Amino acid sequence: MYRNHTCGELTLADVNKEVTLAGWVNAVRKLGGGVTFIDLRDRYGITQLSFSKDINADLYERANKIGREYVLQVTGNVEERSSKNPNRSTGDIEIIVNELVILNTSDTPPFTIEDNTDGGDDLRMKYRYLDLRRDVVRKNLELRHKIAFETRRYLDERQFLEVETPVLIGSTPEGARDFVVPSRMNPGEFYALPQSPQLFKQLLMVSGFDRYFQIVKCFRDEDLRADRQPEFTQIDCEMSYVNQEDVLNMFEGLTKHLFKVVKGIDIPDFPRMTYAHAMKYYGSDKPDTRFGMEFVEIKDLTEGKDFVVFDSSEYVGAICAKGAASYTRKQIDALTDYVKRPQIGAKGLVYARYEADGSLKSSVDKFYNPEDLKKWAERCQAEPGDLILIICGETEKAQKQLGELRLEVAEQLGLRDKNQFNCLWVIDFPLLEKDEELGRYFAKHHPFTSPKEEDIALLDSDPGVVRANAYDMVINGVEVGGGSVRIFNSQLQNKMFQILGFTEEKAQAQFGFLMNAFKYGAPPHAGLAFGLDRLVSLFAGLDSIRDCIAFPKNNSGRDMMIDAPATLDPAQLEELNLKVEIKE
Helix, strand or coil: CCCCCCCCCCCHHHCCCEEEEEEEEEEEEEEECCEEEEEEEECCEEEEEEEECCCCHHHHHHHCCCCCCCEEEEEEEEEECCCCCCCCCCCCEEEEEEEEEEEECCCCCCCCCCCCCCCCHHHHHHCHHHHCCCHHHHHHHHHHHHHHHHHHHHHHCCCCEECCCCCCECCCCCCCCCCEEECCCCCCCEEECCCCCHHHHHHHHHCCCCEEEEEEEEECCCCCCCCCCCEEEEEEEEEECCCHHHHHHHHHHHHHHHHHHHHCCCCCCCCEEEHHHHHHHHCCCCCCCCCCCCCEECHHHHCCCCCHHHHCCCEEEEEEECCCCCCCHHHHHHHHHHHCCCCCCCCCCEEEEECCCCCEEECCCCCCCHHHHHHHHHHCCCCCCCEEEEEEECHHHHHHHHHHHHHHHHHHCCCCCCCCCCEEEEECCECEEEECCCCEEEECCCCCECECHHHCCHHHHCHHHCEECEEEEEECCEEEEEEEEECCCHHHHHHHHHHCCCCHHHHHHHHHHHHHHHCCCCCCEEEEEEEHHHHHHHHHCCCCHHHHCCCCCCCCCCECCCCECCCCCHHHHHHCCCCCCCCC
16 A cells, blocks of 8 residues: 555554655755654645654665655655644644655646745646645545535435537527537538537437536636636536526525535525616626625716706716715716726716715816705715715616626625625526627527516517516526526427527527427426536636646636647548638
8 A cells, every 4th residue: 555544544543554645845944953843734634744763764765865756655654743734734743754655746836836826827827736736726626526425416316317419510500609529420501519518408308308417527618717718517407397496496496405404504595686677776787795785876966067067968877885975086086987998998086975075076066066966975975084986978878887896896895795695586587689790680599598478479569678587596696597488399499589580590500419309398498507517616616617627728718738639630630521710
């Protein structure tokens, strides 16, 4: 055996035992006076090894030639430490080494293998196999394992079957961009990597599998953000003979179970919030409800004062930042610059400061007197010491801009506590969204989402107001999961395709196999998919999903470690019947 104990389990109860450990050298400390300590690390923890010139001069000399990340096997006796380390599970003991085997040497690593490493992002991604030795990263992967394991256990106990679906499928250009794979045996034809197993899980319901799940890799060729990777993992689920309420209850239960088992937190029942309410009061379909600062509409209080900016705006909305009247002009200017960034697109920011003495001062005092400002403050339920921030413009755009401002101010005020978890369901999404330039509707969710039964009649007269039987799970302002009740009636599905501008031939070419399956008795069904990466990052308190993925891509979609994507050998391209021309 290379070891009979790990580096994280020995305590005072093991004193006087002879043990064998194996692991990496985390640190070497040469104290002088003939004593050297080596911290030996494996995935379970760190144990201090002791080498004394007086006890064994040969071992002491060998220990002094060992470098960081050497791989060692040691045998020795467990003794109580005279100087204990309360921050380490093995901090009460050390090993007096009597046998030492160097299993492998190591070059000096390019960065320190410590929680507070000196390695930058790109360097750590290039040497990801070393980065994964760091305790803080390893814990994220262990957390991911536990969440995935508990998910499987929970769903298995509720009669769900895990079924693998194909990875090489046909392209569906209506969604995000596909990653495509050329077929050597079918020249000029391509597979696509799945953006989700959507069609296959619906076919499994037609097949009578009743309850399906899969922890599955999905792929989208889209611009990356902190919560996006070109390949990501979903907890994908589908159920037959259920309605929306059944699905919400099932997966609210799963989420509560994960919080309880993994983090020891009891989560209360999830509130339900309509899409319309979320947009009106938060400017987002994934509202962060850990703090207040809901929108207040004050358009009616701003009219008739010759301030053209407000008078000409369709919408004037405000947020009240509690206790922020102390913001300096420099801080407010910085917020103005923030909302004027191209990514947000506001034209400006108006403020009203409610001073501690009860007076009100604003950036538009030229147009509004103290009585006007007092009405704003009353509408916003502001108190002395608060700061009112106002954005105006087209309703939908201004609400989204105000939503971004709300999050930024909350971040600055420390209101987005990573250890507080507010969960909710957002429901009643629009079924369709219209592209005014193209003059056609697109599915807000996907073409198989069922409209609310009471809105079906509006598909002919006013499709833009039809609500969907769709739902998103939101935790702390992050969309963690989403799904819908599916259309299982062929006539309704054909109508949806017509509204979305599909010809009969196009619908048959892309989705004919699903439509044909529906002819043979499709049951009512609904489903949902969680983003496993997002869920783990929330549990771990991470700002990016990258550190809960073993081998992630960077923000350019590159794998820095294996240097992918890369060009192919011309012979490979020829075999695939491809010719690639690089434009200068």
